[in-house]
Amino acid sequence: MTQHFSQEVLDNIQNPIETARGLPNEAFTSPGFLDLENRTLFRRHWVFAGRKSEIPNFGDIKMVDIADQPLILVHGKDGEVRVFYNVCPHRGAQIVTEDRASARVIACKYHAWTFELNGPLRGRAHFDGPGKHAKGKAEDPNCPSLFPVRCETWHDAIFVNLDGNAGPLAEHLDPLIEQAEGFDLSQFEYARTVKGTFDSNWKLTVENWSDVYHVFAVHPTLNKMMDEQARTGMLTDRNLIYCRWGYDESTLENEALPIAQNLTGAAKTSSFMGHLFPALCVSYHPAMLLFWDYKPLAHDRTQVKLHIYVAGGAASDPDFADVLDQRVQYYLDLNGEDDEVCRLMQVGRRADGYDGGRFAPYWDKGTLHLAKLVVDSVS
Numbered sequence: 469m470t471q472h473f474s475q476e477v478l479d480n481i482q483n484p485i486e487t488a489r490g491l492p493n494e495a496f497t498s499p500g501f502l503d504l505e506n507r508t509l510f511r512r513h514w515v516f517a518g519r520k521s522e523i524p525n526f527g528d529i530k531m532v533d534i535a536d537q538p539l540i541l542v543h544g545k546d547g548e549v550r551v552f553y554n555v556c557p558h559r560g561a562q563i564v565t566e567d568r569a570s571a572r573v574i575a576c577k578y579h580a581w582t583f584e585l586n587g588p589l590r591g592r593a594h595f596d597g598p599g600k601h602a603k604g605k606a607e608d609p610n611c612p613s614l615f616p617v618r619c620e621t622w623h624d625a626i627f628v629n630l631d632g633n634a635g636p637l638a639e640h641l642d643p644l645i646e647q648a649e650g651f652d653l654s655q656f657e658y659a660r661t662v663k664g665t666f667d668s669n670w671k672l673t674v675e676n677w678s679d680v681y682h683v684f685a686v687h688p689t690l691n692k693m694m695d696e697q698a699r700t701g702m703l704t705d706r707n708l709i710y711c712r713w714g715y716d717e718s719t720l721e722n723e724a725l726p727i728a729q730n731l732t733g734a735a736k737t738s739s740f741m742g743h744l745f746p747a748l749c750v751s752y753h754p755a756m757l758l759f760w761d762y763k764p765l766a767h768d769r770t771q772v773k774l775h776i777y778v779a780g781g782a783a784s785d786p787d788f789a790d791v792l793d794q795r796v797q798y799y800l801d802l803n804g805e806d807d808e809v810c811r812l813m814q815v816g817r818r819a820d821g822y823d824g825g826r827f828a829p830y831w832d833k834g835t836l837h838l839a840k841l842v843v844d845s846v847s
């Protein structure tokens with residue numbers, strides 16, 4: 469194992485937050501550092517790859533890129549979700565070139581080899597000469613299957629672990645699931661996705677998501693909704709950076725979406741927001757379940773897809789369509805407000821005089837924790 473950062477950088481990150489420094493500029497401004505993260509961090513951990521509700525029927529196939537790797541999410545005939553590298557085992561052509569609905573097989577455009585939805589080779593046209601077709605034989609080592617990628621699912625979320633060596637997904641999700649006590653995710657159905665891009669490194673973009681400090685300065689609408697006195701910085705638990713904020717009763721009485729049934733404890737009177745390393749943010753709200761999927765597009769550009777889930781049948785009830793449209797607009801506006809400050813951080817990190825910064829101890833524990841998780845994951 470080699471250490472990427474200098475000992476001075478590592479020591480400064482490990483200092484108490486009052487005197488600690490964050491990651492050096494290179495971690496945000498260097499395309500090479502994103503390459504390193506793609507080879508290490510994003511391959512070693514469980515990464516959110518998509519929604520089961522994006523491939524609802526047998527034979528549905530969705531193309532995704534994770535850590536620069538082309539993948540396909542496949543809904544098999546047996547109902548299982550599987551993930552494969554999007555490459556033909558013959559001569560390495562990209563095998564799926566557009567998302568598919570109800571496909572019966574996966575066929576390559578180049579020499580028309582076909583594969584079953586669960587991976588095994590089905591047939592090779594003209595393999596033994598003109599007109600001499602060959603069927604795939606499961607027991608024959610020269611009949612290659614599609615190359616599988618380790619995947620597991622939780623609620624509607626599909627996760628992949630590219631290097632295959634992470635612990636079980638349940639272990640990765642453990643801190644997040646602990647925070648779901650009293651909150652029944654199974655009541656929530658997929659409703660909408662809000663898409664956006666930020667001109668900032670993925671770490672700056674996700675740090676900003678969990679930065680409660682800036683709400684008073686950047687988000688006028690959210691600022692009115694959140695009780696200022698109840699705001700705290702983030703707490704940390706293993707790979708989770710999180711906080712809760714409480715509601716008074718009137719807030720929920722004014723909620724236009726159905727409140728989930730049988731909420732208990734903290735889930736009844738508060739919202740939870742958590743950043744699960746590397747780049748998935750999750751919120752449990754009495755009327756919504758939210759997944760923010762952040763994905764680096766380049767060292768200085770990040771895509772976000774916010775998947776909104778709602779309870780009480782509102783996802784498909786036309787009476788709630790306007791409310792959902794308004795909710796989408798609210799999050800688009802919020803992204804717009806964050807867009808500029810994320811860009812300012814990206815521009816600022818080009819300044820050589822910046823030394824990793826100073827933290828505000830009350831608010832910035834999450835940001836320092838993220839720096840430590842990154843350091844551990846690229847070593």
Ligand code: FES
Binds near residue numbers: 557560576577578
């Ligand atoms: S590369 Fe796919 S069949 Fe030849």
Ligand SMILES: [Fe+2]
Binds near residue numbers: 687
């Ligand atoms: Fe923000």
